[in-house]
Amino acid sequence: MVRFIEDAPIVNEGYQVTDKGAWCWFADPRALHYKSKDGSIDRTYIGYIDTHGNIKAMQYDFHKKQQKEVLIRSCFQPDDHDNPTFLILPDERVMIFYSRHTDERCFYYRISREPGDITTLGEEKKIITENNTTYPSPFILSDDPDHIYLCWRGIGWHPTIAKLSLPDKKDNINVEWGPYQLVQSTGARPYAKYTSNGKDKILFTYTTGHPDQESPNFLYFNYIDIHTLQLEDVKGNVLSTIADGPFQINKRSEYVEQYPYTVVDSPEERDWVWQIAIDKPGNPVIAMVRISEDKTSHNYYYAHWTGKEWKKNFLAHAGGHFHQSSYIEKCYSGGMTIDPAQTNVIYCSVPVEGKYGRKYEIQKYMLNDGGDVVAVEAVTRNSRYNNVRPYIIPDSEDTPLRLTWMHGNYYDWIVSTTHPLGYCTAIHSDFRGFPVKTETENIEMTVEQAKDFKFDLKEDFVISVTLKPDTVKYRGCLLQLGKLGYYLNANTMKPEVRYQRKVYTSTNMLGTADTWAIMPRGTNGKWYVPQKYSELRLKLEYKNGILCTYVNGLLDQTIELLPFVR
Structure with a gap:
C-alpha cells in the first residue's frame, strides 16, 4: 500500500x-x-x-x-x-x-x-x-x-x-x-x-x-x-x-x-x-x-x-x-x-x-x-x-x-x-539561500558624482551607478573613477576596465540577445546583432586588491589589481 x-x-x-x-x-x-x-x-x-x-x-x-x-x-x-x-x-x-x-x-x-x-x-x-x-x-x-x-x-x-x-x-x-x-x-x-x-x-x-x-x-x-x-x-x-x-x-x-x-x-x-x-x-x-x-x-x-x-x-x-x-x-x-x-x-x-x-x-x-x-x-x-x-x-x-x-x-x-x-x-x-551581507557600504551615485569620488586602491569600496549609454555611438568611457575607468569597445561591444595603462576586457558583450524575439523560429546557425543597452546597472566592488564588476546584478569580471596596491 x-x-x-x-x-x-x-x-x-x-x-x-x-x-x-x-x-x-x-x-x-x-x-x-x-x-x-x-x-x-x-x-x-x-x-x-x-x-x-x-x-x-x-x-x-x-x-x-x-x-x-x-x-x-x-x-x-x-x-x-x-x-x-x-x-x-x-x-x-x-x-x-x-x-x-x-x-x-x-x-x-x-x-x-x-x-x-x-x-x-x-x-x-x-x-x-x-x-x-x-x-x-x-x-x-x-x-x-x-x-x-x-x-x-x-x-x-x-x-x-x-x-x-x-x-x-x-x-x-x-x-x-x-x-x-x-x-x-x-x-x-x-x-x-x-x-x-x-x-x-x-x-x-x-x-x-x-x-x-x-x-x-x-x-x-x-x-x-x-x-x-x-x-x-x-x-x-x-x-x-x-x-x-x-x-x-x-x-x-x-x-x-x-x-x-x-x-x-x-x-x-x-x-x-x-x-x-x-x-x-x-x-x-x-x-x-x-x-x-x-x-x-x-x-x-x-x-x-x-x-x-x-x-x-x-x-x-x-x-x-x-x-x-x-x-x-x-x-x-x-x-x-x-x-x-x-x-x-x-x-x-x-x-x-x-x-x-x-x-x-x-x-x-x-x-x-x-x-x-x-x-x-x-x-x-x-x-x-x-x-x-x-x-x-x-x-x-x-x-x-x-x-x-x-x-x-x-x-x-x-x-x-x-x-x-x-x-x-x-x-x-529546496534551499533558502544565504542572506545578502555587505561589509562595505554600497554607495549609490550618478556618473557625474563619480567624477568627484575620492578613489584609493588601498581602501575597499562598493559603488553602484545607473549607466545610460548612447545607443548610436555605443563606445567610449561610461564611468571614470580617478585613474580607474569603465569603457565600452566600439568594435567588440565588450566592456573594458582600464587602470594605469592596463586594459582588462570582458568575455561578454554589453547587450542582450533580445533581437531573436523578432526573428523566425528555428536553429539556423545565425548570430543576430545584439540588442544594445539603453540603460543598465553597474556595480563595482573592490576588496583586498580584487575588483569585481556586476552588470545588472550578474558578476562579469573579477580583476586582480594587487600589483598596483602600494
Whole structure:
C-alpha cells in the first residue's frame, strides 16, 4: 500500500535561485556540488540560460555563507538547450561547457582561474568539431585521470564521444581520440542520457529517436569501456569497437532477439528518458516516461536492472505536456529525477489540483527494493505556477541544497517571433539561500558624482551607478573613477576596465540577445546583432586588491589589481 505523507495546505514553491533561468534535461551535470578533500572548498554551482541569451550560474559558498550569480556568456542563442554543464578538473578548477542548439560546429568553455571558484572564470575558448553539437556531458574517470571524455549529440544527430586532453597552461585542449558516433539508429534523432561509475565505464541510455516522430519509440542501454574503447551491453557482451563505426540499432523483432541485453523497453508507446544512475549494488537504474500514441497521456516509470532483466515499475501519471503552447512539443512531460545517492528516491513533476488550479507540483516517490512505490511526499504544493524539470544536484547529499527545478510559465524552447516569451521561467530550489551581507557600504551615485569620488586602491569600496549609454555611438568611457575607468569597445561591444595603462576586457558583450524575439523560429546557425543597452546597472566592488564588476546584478569580471596596491 502506498503511504501519502500529507502536510498542511500551505503554499510551498521552494526558494528562488534566480528569477530568469531554464534548462533542457539532456545536458548534464547542469548543477554540481564540490567539496575538496581538505574541506577548504565547499560549493554548489547551478547553471541555466535566460531568455535574453545570458548563460549564467549561481555559486553557493557554504564556508562564506554567500552566493553570487555569474555571467558566463552574454548574447548567446536564447534557447534552453544551451544550458551549461560543469566538470571539476584534477587541479580542482571548474570547467564549464556550453554550445548552441545543433547548429554550430564547436563547443565553448571557460575555466575558473582559482580552484572551485567560478567567480574567477578565464577567457572563453572553443573546441572545434566537424559536426554540429549540443548537450555536452563531460567525465573524468579515475582509471584515466589525464583525459576528459565528452559525450554529446553530434555526428548525424546521434550520440557521439571524444577523448580530450586536459587544459594546458593557456587553458587550451586537444581532441586526442574521436569524435566517434556511438550508435546508428533507424530513427533520426536518438536522445541519450549519460552517467559513469567514476572509474572505467560510461553508461548511457537512449531512444530510437524523438518521440514526436517515433511510434513506438524504444529505449536502449549500453556501456562504454574506456580501457578497450568498446561498446558493451548490460551483461558485458562486446557489441562494437567504437572507432570502427557505430553499432546499428532498430526496432525489429530480429534485433531484439539478437541483442536482448541492449533493450530496456520495447513498448507500443513513445518512450522518452530523463535520467540514468547507478544503484548501490552497481546496477543501472533509469527514469523514463511512456507517452501514448496521441501524446496526451504521459506515465512515469522506474526501470532497474535486476541482474537478469529490466524491471519497469509504474510511478505516476504525468498528465500531458506541461507548457502553455498546446500545438508544439506535446511530449514535454513535467519531468523526473533520480537521487544518485539513494536511487530508490525519485522526484516527479505531476499535475495536482490546488489553491491556484491545476499546476505541476514536485512530489517525492520512495520505492522499496523491488521498485514499488511505498510512500509519496509533496515537495511543492498550492503553487501559483508550474514546477518542472527537477534535478537532484550530484554529490550534494551532505548539503542543505539538494533539489532544484524550473518554476513559471513556459511557451517554447527558443525565443522567436512565434513565441517571444520563450522559456520565461525562474529556477527554484529546496534551499533558502544565504542572506545578502555587505561589509562595505554600497554607495549609490550618478556618473557625474563619480567624477568627484575620492578613489584609493588601498581602501575597499562598493559603488553602484545607473549607466545610460548612447545607443548610436555605443563606445567610449561610461564611468571614470580617478585613474580607474569603465569603457565600452566600439568594435567588440565588450566592456573594458582600464587602470594605469592596463586594459582588462570582458568575455561578454554589453547587450542582450533580445533581437531573436523578432526573428523566425528555428536553429539556423545565425548570430543576430545584439540588442544594445539603453540603460543598465553597474556595480563595482573592490576588496583586498580584487575588483569585481556586476552588470545588472550578474558578476562579469573579477580583476586582480594587487600589483598596483602600494
